[in-house]
Amino acid sequence: MLNYFPEEVLEHVFDFLTSHRDRNAVSLVCKSWYAVERFSREKVFIGNCYTISPERLIARFPRVRSLTLKGKPHFADFNLVPHDWGGYVQPWIESMAKAGVNLEELRLKRMLVSDESLDLLANFFPNFKSLVLVSCDGFSTDGLAAIASNCRFLRELDLQENEIEDRRGQWLSCFPDSCTSLVSLNFACLKGEVNLLSLERLVARCRNLRSLRVNHAVPLDALQRILAQAPQLVDLGIGSFVHDPDSEIYNKIETGMQKCTSITSLSGFLDVTARCLPAVYTICRHLTSLNLSYAPGIYSDELVKLICHCNKLERLLVLDTIGDKGLGVVASTCKELQELRVFPSDLYGVGNAAVTEEGLVAISAGCRKLNSILYFCEQMTNAALIMVAKNCPNFIRFRLATFNPTAPDAVTMQPLDEGFGAIVKSCKGLKRLSVSGLLTDQVFLYMGRYAKQLEMLSIAFAGDSDKGMLYVLNGCKKLKKLEIRDSPFGNAALLADMGKYETMRSLWMSSCEVTLGACKTLAQKMPRLNVEVINESDQMEASVDDKHKVEKMYLYRTLVGPRKDAPDFVWTL
Amino acid sequence: MERASAYENDLNLKATELRLGLPGTDESSEKQSLRNNKRSSAEMDNSCEKNEQESSPAPKAQVVGWPPVRSYRKNVLHQRNESDLSGMFVKVSMDGAPYLRKIDLKVYKKYPDLLKALENMFKCSIGVYSEREGYNGSEFAPTYEDKDGDWMLVGDVPWDMFITSCKRLRIMKGSEAKGLACL
Numbered sequence: 208m209l210n211y212f213p214e215e216v217l218e219h220v221f222d223f224l225t226s227h228r229d230r231n232a233v234s235l236v237c238k239s240w241y242a243v244e245r246f247s248r249e250k251v252f253i254g255n256c257y258t259i260s261p262e263r264l265i266a267r268f269p270r271v272r273s274l275t276l277k278g279k280p281h282f283a284d285f286n287l288v289p290h291d292w293g294g295y296v297q298p299w300i301e302s303m304a305k306a307g308v309n310l311e312e313l314r315l316k317r318m319l320v321s322d323e324s325l326d327l328l329a330n331f332f333p334n335f336k337s338l339v340l341v342s343c344d345g346f347s348t349d350g351l352a353a354i355a356s357n358c359r360f361l362r363e364l365d366l367q368e369n370e371i372e373d374r375r376g377q378w379l380s381c382f383p384d385s386c387t388s389l390v391s392l393n394f395a396c397l398k399g400e401v402n403l404l405s406l407e408r409l410v411a412r413c414r415n416l417r418s419l420r421v422n423h424a425v426p427l428d429a430l431q432r433i434l435a436q437a438p439q440l441v442d443l444g445i446g447s448f449v450h451d452p453d454s455e456i457y458n459k460i461e462t463g464m465q466k467c468t469s470i471t472s473l474s475g476f477l478d479v480t481a482r483c484l485p486a487v488y489t490i491c492r493h494l495t496s497l498n499l500s501y502a503p504g505i506y507s508d509e510l511v512k513l514i515c516h517c518n519k520l521e522r523l524l525v526l527d528t529i530g531d532k533g534l535g536v537v538a539s540t541c542k543e544l545q546e547l548r549v550f551p552s553d554l555y556g557v558g559n560a561a562v563t564e565e566g567l568v569a570i571s572a573g574c575r576k577l578n579s580i581l582y583f584c585e586q587m588t589n590a591a592l593i594m595v596a597k598n599c600p601n602f603i604r605f606r607l608a609t610f611n612p613t614a615p616d617a618v619t620m621q622p623l624d625e626g627f628g629a630i631v632k633s634c635k636g637l638k639r640l641s642v643s644g645l646l647t648d649q650v651f652l653y654m655g656r657y658a659k660q661l662e663m664l665s666i667a668f669a670g671d672s673d674k675g676m677l678y679v680l681n682g683c684k685k686l687k688k689l690e691i692r693d694s695p696f697g698n699a700a701l702l703a704d705m706g707k708y709e710t711m712r713s714l715w716m717s718s719c720e721v722t723l724g725a726c727k728t729l730a731q732k733m734p735r736l737n738v739e740v741i742n743e744s745d746q747m748e749a750s751v752d753d754k755h756k757v758e759k760m761y762l763y764r765t766l767v768g769p770r771k772d773a774p775d776f777v778w779t780l
Numbered sequence: 781m782e783r784a785s786a787y788e789n790d791l792n793l794k795a796t797e798l799r800l801g802l803p804g805t806d807e808s809s810e811k812q813s814l815r816n817n818k819r820s821s822a823e824m825d826n827s828c829e830k831n832e833q834e835s836s837p838a839p840k841a842q843v844v845g846w847p848p849v850r851s852y853r854k855n856v857l858h859q860r861n862e863s864d865l866s867g868m869f870v871k872v873s874m875d876g877a878p879y880l881r882k883i884d885l886k887v888y889k890k891y892p893d894l895l896k897a898l899e900n901m902f903k904c905s906i907g908v909y910s911e912r913e914g915y916n917g918s919e920f921a922p923t924y925e926d927k928d929g930d931w932m933l934v935g936d937v938p939w940d941m942f943i944t945s946c947k948r949l950r951i952m953k954g955s956e957a958k959g960l961a962c963l
Contacts, residue, residue, distance in 0.1 A: 282845070284848070284850045284851060285844075285845030285846070285848045285849070285850070285851070286844060286845050286851055287844065287845045342850065342852065368850060368852040368853070369852070370852060370855075396852065426889075449886060449887060450887060451887045451888065451893065451897060452887075453897075453900075454893075480884065480886065480887055500853075501853075501856060503860050550849065550853065551847055551849060552857075554847065554849065554854060554857060583847055583849075608846075608847050608848055610847055612843065612846050612847075641848075665848075667846070667848070692845070
């Protein structure tokens with residue numbers, strides 16, 4: 208009977224499916240559903256830009272309007288991947304421009320973006336509305352100027368943690384007077400100055416502006432004038448919050464903040480005088496999201512004074528200067544907390560022990576709705592992890608990093624196997640896990656046995672033998688991304704179940720025991736995987752034999768074979 | 781230990797060496813926990829102690845990519861530490877006052893703001909700066925000690941240069957300050 212179902216009706220039904228996973232599933236039902244789905248698909252998510260080519264994307268989804276692309280492997284964030292490894296957006300933009308795709312939205316993560324790409328984007332897609340760049344680089348403020356000048360209907364320009372070259376042009380002034388469509392503008396990561404008058408005028412004429420995050424070059428007095436123009440803001444990222452608290456400007460800011468009753472998300476404070484913080488106490492009561500992780504020099508007492516006003520908080524990002532005591536205050540104040548990230552303020556970890564397992568336990572006891580955590584700490588214990596697992600069984604993301612990557616239980620000196628075991632056993636919905644500390648094969652046995660929903664796993668300096676990796680590969684049925692560094696997993700583990708890698712997005716292994724020969728075997732047996740070996744030393748190809756251990760290996764499933772843009776130091780086997 | 785003596789004769793690098801782990805822990809306990817990753821699986825049966833003896837006492841280097849912090853965040857932190865944005869408190873003394881005060885120079889954007897704040901704090905009148913006359917005519921003149929230990933008149937150099945070189949402030953009686961205003 209489904210044959211007589213008019214396509215328009217099917218299309219209408221599919222419109223209600225917003226998740227790309229649902230749409231992917233629907234397209235596999237039968238040929239006619241595949242056809243209807245592909246013509247009606249507007250949003251496409253590509254988790255690895257080398258899995259497919261732009262041409263095939265456009266062929267299958269000609270009506271695509273919104274594209275999300277991810278480039279470099281996750282460990283590129285930690286300087287483990289050479290800068291020019293790949294992940295260029297240029298071919299995608301070129302192909303879409305050529306094919307006349309009506310692109311409206313582009314979201315990129317860990318990709319190389321050039322000014323040329325941004326220029327193409329700005330000039331060939333008349334309806335372009337939204338650009339979101341996360342952890343990208345390769346472009347400058349000239350590219351931003353092109354976007355500002357030419358995208359007549361721009362709604363969103365969101366730049367998160369990108370390295371952007373500052374060319375001292377006046378990119379912000381390039382938004383024409385006719386531009387009134389901005390809803391979201393985030394340039395917090397920009398290093399250089401912006402024209403403050405242009406910014407104020409832009410904010411004044413964009414009446415729909417909901418989200419504004421400025422960089423450190425926007426001082427407090429400019430902020431005060433901006434807030435006066437935009438009391439409708441929902442999300443605010445403050446630049447510089449430095450002023451004499453006894454001044455008139457400061458008083459103006461205080462009263463200005465009182466008028467901003469819609470702000471539920473606050474971030475920035477890229478430069479701050481702690482004595483100025485009380486000005487924001489009035490908005491704290493409404494906040495659901497607070498990011499102080501880039502705010503320098505605010506110590507525990509001052510943080511606490513701020514946070515104790517934030518009882519609706521659902522998301523909190525802070526530095527470890529908050530201390531265990533500060534986390535205790537969070538635990539008793541923020542009963543709605545779902546996500547917490549505690550970042551290191553001192554990268555070498557030789558300062559005072561800022562947060563320990565006690566802070567984590569306190570949070571778990573007070574914030575029962577917690578489902579996502581990223582925690583950098585001096586030390587951890589099994590007892591603490593077991594307690595956390597008991598208090599918070601709803602974790603979806605659990606990421607722990609001890610400053611010493613092989614730190615044992617600080618009290619018993621045992622491995623942290625039991626602690627993490629408790630986490631995976633208790634948190635049945637766990638999708639993402641990063642482990643750290645002294646760990647044996649046992650922890651992986653627990654993962655294989657209990658972490659049935661796990662999709663992404665990060666392992667560093669852990670395990671004793673191939674058995675560890677095998678437990679995970681065999682047991683974690685939903686595993687999509689596995690990244691391993693400095694762990695004694697070798698060829699036996701790599702080659703035991705080669706078909707598994709076609710069910711995953713990617714596997715990264717660096718400083719492990721895997722040899723070149725094994726990688727070659729894998730590449731030969733699995734044509735639908737790209738097995739890339741990154742070799743940064745100056746050895747010539749001829750002198751490297753198969754018994755040689757590979758420094759870095761990255762493999763991923765693909766439908767388009769080896770990529771053509773790989774640099775010299777990347778060998779696709 | 782051999783290494784300790786090498787350090788003692790040197791620049792006392794040990795005091796400032798970067799290493800993983802809590803301050804106060806010694807190297808041998810650290811070696812036990814830091815894994816030697818180059819062993820093959822056949823050697824797995826051996827105990828940790830054997831590996832400790834085998835691993836060479838290499839200098840404690842920063843582990844690449846650990847802690848796993850995004851390089852963007854790392855770069856921001858590095859720049860921060862270099863420019864020390866957590867406040868620039870300097871002592872301020874005034875001739876005749878019983879005790880000193882402290883102010884945070886970072887809070888002020890330019891000289892007039894600073895001078896006004898000083899006037900408020902000490903209930904004095906400092907007046908207006910002029911390149912030629914300094915603060916001639918006013919009751920008090922603001923001076924500062926720079927990085928070289930010299931006493932300078934406040935206002936001569938650009939503000940940004942001033943706040944990085946100012947170590948402390950002294951509000952001098954106008955009569956004494958006349959000498960500083962000379963070209």
